[in-house]
Every structure is written in C-alpha cells, then in structure tokens.
Amino acid sequence: MAIEQQPDGRWKVDVEPIKGKRFRKTFKTKAEAQRFESTCRAKCIESPTWSPKPKDRRRLSELCIRYYDLHGHTLADGPALLRTLQKLAKDLGDPVGSGFTGNAFCETRRALLESGIHGKTLNNRLGYLKAVFNELHRLGDIDYPNPLAKVRPLRLQERPLSFLSSTQVQEVLEALDARHTSPALGLIARVCLSTGARWGEAQALTPERVRNGMVTFANTKSRRTRSIPVSKTLEKALLIHFKRHGLFTNCMLTFSRVLDTTQIKLPRGQATHVLRHTFASHFVMKGGNILTLQKILGHTSLAMTMRYAHLSPDHLQDALTLNPLFDTSSTPADSENQKAPKSI
Known part of the structure; x- marks a missing residue:
C-alpha cells in the first residue's frame, strides 16, 4: 500500500x-499525499540516509526563547525584550509558530487596544515579533515565512513633544536640589539638560568618562560611544560627587516622584525623557543645526531628529511670504504685520 484513503x-x-526505509504520513488531500510519496522516493534515491523533516511544532514562547538564545542576548535591552515577548506570547494564546497568522495577531491587537493599551506600545510589540520570525528565518531555524510580514502597524495621531520652559527647568532643579537624601538627582538632571542624554546614560557615568571638559556616554541605546562637551562647573560637580559619594545609583523613580510634587504636568511616559526633549527643543529654538543635534543625541536616523525641526526660528518661514494671499506691494513692516483679509 502506498496511498490509501481513510474512513475520515x-x-x-x-x-x-x-528496503528498511519506511515513511508513513497522513494528509488532507490526495494530491498532497502523492507529492509526499514522490518526494520520498526521489530523495531516497539521491541520498539513502534522507528523512523528511518533522513539522515544526514549537510554540511562540519557545520561538521567543530561541530568538533570545541566538540573537536577542546581544541586544542592549535583551532581557527586558525577552520578558516583553513572553508576555506577548501569553496574550496571543501561545500558538504553534508554524500555524500562527497575521489575522490572529490583529484580533488580539484589537482586544488589547480596547483594553486601554496604547497604540504605540502595540506597534512596538509588532516590530519585536516581526524581528523574531525574520531573524529565525534568516538563521535557518524556521523554514516558513514570517506570518506577520504583511501586518501593518497602526496609524497613530502624532503628538507634539513636551519640553520644559526655562522657568519650568528652574522649578524642577530647585525641587530636585531640595531632596537632600538624593544628592545625585539634580546632578543627573543637569547632565541630561546639558547634553541631551537619556537618564540611564547619565546615571551610568563614571569618573573615567568625565574629563577634559567632556562627558562620554558608552552605554547608549545604539551602542555607539559619544562624547559631549560640558561646562567646567558641571564637570567639577560630577567629579566631586564621585569622590564623596561614589557612582550614581538608580534614582529614576525618585525623579518621577519629585516631578509629581511640582506644578508641571506631562503626558504619560515622559518623566525623565522630558529632559532630553527639553535640551533638543531649546537647542533648535536657539538656532542650532539639526545635523549637529543628531550627533549630540546619538540618533542613527535623521528622521528621529527632524521631530524638533519645527521649533527652528526659520522653519518653513517661506510659507509666510510665498502664499497666494501675500501682498507683494506692501512694505516690509506691513508684510510682517500682514492682516488677514475680511473675506476670501
């Protein structure tokens, strides 16, 4: 018997x-069964030791661990990424990877969105999961294509970046300095405001990375080292702190608590990061070059830095004089104070 239909x-x-090499397998259609039989006969003639590869029955959670073992452990946020992937696999019902579909992801995404999870978070998770399938396929660990290849991220309303005014900066620094039990708070905040560093980058500074009027960030998100000039006053304050108190400790949560005691209200998720936005925003508003800002912030893509371009004093100023309602016969003074027409 080679191929036989079953009662079901x-x-x-x-x-x-x-002889001695026997294969048994059941298929939904006769055509699939015939292809399998032909393949077995042809492959065994070419290589007597050949055997059909068993179907990949690994579940999504197993694939996430495999991704971490092969590649994820090399990433700066590898352990945190693995926890996120495992939580996502659980939310998706931990399906068998080879049978997972884009539709299944979209159905779960809708439920999570309606439960209150922000769209940006869900877009991030989609990107993480796509990376799992892409990397495992590239390494040959799975032989099926990425089931999420055609799933598009959610289109989100762009929100303006929040940043602090000069008055608010002083309010924050005064509140941090008043926290005498945490002397590092104000100092780390000043590093962020002076260099555009992320809180974690500033918090990880060591005495060896503060010298010659520069601070060097080596534990960056992009894994690229960058050195930024700082004032002599800030350099001296950092070195004195390291000598008296040692290295900075993790105080990100304390910063958020102090910020809550001020009158400053920020969008959710922009606690310490508002300091980085504040540096970048003031840099551009004072006429700083956008390409220089990209290097200071350590952005690998200029598109990330361009979020601050609209704050430039001359950004899109041609719209004022090149629009169809602009009166070319008016004086320069009139042009600057052009009044809107009564009717159009």
Missing part, C-alpha cells in the same frame, strides 16, 4: 522507497 476522508501514505 484523509489520505494515508505508507511508502518504502528502499
């Missing part, structure tokens, strides 16, 4: 291409 309608293959 499926087709069973029982083939022995060479």
Whole structure:
C-alpha cells in the first residue's frame, strides 16, 4: 500500500522507497499525499540516509526563547525584550509558530487596544515579533515565512513633544536640589539638560568618562560611544560627587516622584525623557543645526531628529511670504504685520 484513503476522508501514505526505509504520513488531500510519496522516493534515491523533516511544532514562547538564545542576548535591552515577548506570547494564546497568522495577531491587537493599551506600545510589540520570525528565518531555524510580514502597524495621531520652559527647568532643579537624601538627582538632571542624554546614560557615568571638559556616554541605546562637551562647573560637580559619594545609583523613580510634587504636568511616559526633549527643543529654538543635534543625541536616523525641526526660528518661514494671499506691494513692516483679509 502506498496511498490509501481513510474512513475520515484523509489520505494515508505508507511508502518504502528502499528496503528498511519506511515513511508513513497522513494528509488532507490526495494530491498532497502523492507529492509526499514522490518526494520520498526521489530523495531516497539521491541520498539513502534522507528523512523528511518533522513539522515544526514549537510554540511562540519557545520561538521567543530561541530568538533570545541566538540573537536577542546581544541586544542592549535583551532581557527586558525577552520578558516583553513572553508576555506577548501569553496574550496571543501561545500558538504553534508554524500555524500562527497575521489575522490572529490583529484580533488580539484589537482586544488589547480596547483594553486601554496604547497604540504605540502595540506597534512596538509588532516590530519585536516581526524581528523574531525574520531573524529565525534568516538563521535557518524556521523554514516558513514570517506570518506577520504583511501586518501593518497602526496609524497613530502624532503628538507634539513636551519640553520644559526655562522657568519650568528652574522649578524642577530647585525641587530636585531640595531632596537632600538624593544628592545625585539634580546632578543627573543637569547632565541630561546639558547634553541631551537619556537618564540611564547619565546615571551610568563614571569618573573615567568625565574629563577634559567632556562627558562620554558608552552605554547608549545604539551602542555607539559619544562624547559631549560640558561646562567646567558641571564637570567639577560630577567629579566631586564621585569622590564623596561614589557612582550614581538608580534614582529614576525618585525623579518621577519629585516631578509629581511640582506644578508641571506631562503626558504619560515622559518623566525623565522630558529632559532630553527639553535640551533638543531649546537647542533648535536657539538656532542650532539639526545635523549637529543628531550627533549630540546619538540618533542613527535623521528622521528621529527632524521631530524638533519645527521649533527652528526659520522653519518653513517661506510659507509666510510665498502664499497666494501675500501682498507683494506692501512694505516690509506691513508684510510682517500682514492682516488677514475680511473675506476670501
């Protein structure tokens, strides 16, 4: 017997291409069964040791761990990424990877969105999961294509970046300096405001990375080292702190608590990061070059830095004089104070 239909309608293959080499498998259609039989006979003739590869039954959680073992552990936020992926696999019902579909992801995404999870978070998770399938396929660990290849991220309303005014900067620094039990708070905040560093980058500074009027960030998100000039006053304050108190400790949560005691209200998720936005925004508003800002912030893509371009004093100023309502016969003074027409 090579191919035989079963009582349940499926087709069973029982083939022995060479003596002692027997294969059995059941398929939904006769055509699939015939292809399998032909493949077995042809492959065994080419290589007597050949055996059909068993179907990949690994679940999504197993694939996430495999991704971490092969690649994720090399990433700066590898352990945190693995926790996120495992939580996502649980939310998706931990399906078998080879049977996972884009539709299944979209259905779960809708439920999570309606439960209050922000769209940006869900877009991030989609990107993480796509990376898992892409990397495992690239390494040959899975032989099926990325099931999420055609799933598009959610289109989100762009929100303006929040930043502090000069008055608010002083209010924050005074509140931080008043926290005498945490002398590092104000100092780390000043590093962020002076260099555009992320809180974690500033918090990880060591005495060896503060010298010659520069601070060097080596634990960056992009894994690229960058050195930024700072004032002599800030350099001296950092070195004195390291000598008296040692290295900075993790105080990000304390910063958020102090910020809550001020009158400053920020969008959710922009606590310490508002300091980085504040540096970048003031840099551009004072006429700083956008390409220089990209290097200071350590952005790998200029598109990230361009979020601050609209704050430039001359950004899109041609819209004022090149629009169809602009009166070319008016004086320069009139042009600057052009009044809107009464009717259009």
